[in-house]
Amino acid sequence: MKCLFIINPVSGTKVIQKNLDRIIGTLILDTDVSTVDIFYTQKKNDAMNKAASLKLGDYDFVVSVGGDGTVNEVLMGLINSKSAIPVALIPAGTVNDFANYLKLPTTPDAFAQMIKDFKTIKADVGQEAHSDICFANVLSGGMFSDIAFQVTKELKNTFGPLAYYVTGIKELPAQLAMNLHLKVTADNEYFEEDASLFLITNSSSVGGFRDITPYADVSDGKLDLFIIKKCNVADLINLLKDYRFQIHTKNPMIRYTQASHIKIECDQDIVYDIDGEKGEGFPIEVNCLAGLIDLIVPKD
Numbered sequence: 001m002k003c004l005f006i007i008n009p010v011s012g013t014k015v016i017q018k019n020l021d022r023i024i025g026t027l028i029l030d031t032d033v034s035t036v037d038i039f040y041t042q043k044k045n046d047a048m049n050k051a052a053s054l055k056l057g058d059y060d061f062v063v064s065v066g067g068d069g070t071v072n073e074v075l076m077g078l079i080n081s082k083s084a085i086p087v088a089l090i091p092a093g094t095v096n097d098f099a100n101y102l103k104l105p106t107t108p109d110a111f112a113q114m115i116k117d118f119k120t121i122k123a124d125v126g127q128e129a130h131s132d133i134c135f136a137n138v139l140s141g142g143m144f145s146d147i148a149f150q151v152t153k154e155l156k157n158t159f160g161p162l163a164y165y166v167t168g169i170k171e172l173p174a175q176l177a178m179n180l181h182l183k184v185t186a187d188n189e190y191f192e193e194d195a196s197l198f199l200i201t202n203s204s205s206v207g208g209f210r211d212i213t214p215y216a217d218v219s220d221g222k223l224d225l226f227i228i229k230k231c232n233v234a235d236l237i238n239l240l241k242d243y244r245f246q247i248h249t250k251n252p253m254i255r256y257t258q259a260s261h262i263k264i265e266c267d268q269d270i271v272y273d274i275d276g277e278k279g280e281g282f283p284i285e286v287n288c289l290a291g292l293i294d295l296i297v298p299k300d
């Protein structure tokens with residue numbers, strides 16, 4: 001087998017990148033892989049353009065090495081390439097929500113085993129219709145959603161995921177003041193809600209919060225809409241307590257639904273986050289592009 005590693009050399013704390021020799025060595029020794037080509041990204045969109053240039057038969061599979069931003073670029077590139085080449089992910093970012101959701105291997109041996117088993121699933125991708133920007137994991141708006149844009153690379157490389165929480169807590173009063181009047185159409189359902197935060201997720205892991213949208217499934221042809229209604233500090237603390245016991249979806253501050261098409265209208269002018277990219281302007285209209293990616297996942 002022949003594979004291509006697309007590597008973001010500066011993602012996360014760079015620990016994984018330093019161990020790539022072992023990962024590739026184990027792959028060559030323990031599996032049918034005989035050729036490993038390597039492409040290092042140098043800037044934004046390199047991973048996407050490289051993946052987009054591939055044709056059916058160029059490789060048996062592609063490996064994305066990086067954080068959620070790199071995963072997003074590789075998946076988008078592969079979709080544009082129409083090459084149908086399967087993709088495996090090696091989580092090397094700060095948070096790695098998508099990889100955590102998929103419970104991907106973290107050791108060279110386990111990664112090689114996953115390639116030997118070569119189990120693939122047809123994974124969905126979300127796409128914002130006005131900008132055409134896709135997301136593997138999440139589109140989020142409101143409270144805490146612009147924190148990612150305030151956290152510097154240096155802070156992330158030094159503190160890892162903590163960088164997000166430290167910045168988030170510092171900003172808490174301003175974040176809690178946020179009140180978005182949302183007009184939502186989710187497939188055939190329409191409702192209005194005053195909200196502090198909304199998430200449209202493909203996987204169940206967002207911002208390091210595992211199972212925040214516990215019913216999300218990357219291959220169900222649906223996206224999960226999770227809204228935290230306009231809340232105060234006490235509401236937020238209660239919600240976090242409920243989250244610890246995984247009963248947060250029953251909290252009255254939450255509105256949760258699943259749909260393949262979600263439209264959100266809002267009069268406020270806010271920046272929202274699409275897998276780490278900045279999105280701007282309402283309405284947001286998101287479609288679930290069902291089963292577009294062949295994703296290599298662990299057998300069990």
Ligand SMILES: Nc1ncnc2c1ncn2[C@@H]1O[C@H](COP(=O)(O)OP(=O)(O)OP(=O)(O)O)[C@@H](O)[C@H]1O
Binds near residue numbers: 044
């Ligand atoms: N060689 C490079 N130097 C600087 N930036 C790069 C390079 N290659 C890619 N990038 C940028 O890094 C972004 C993706 O970073 P990625 O999400 O993979 O890592 P991270 O930010 O460390 O992780 P996380 O998203 O989990 O915080 C890309 O979208 C691109 O803009």
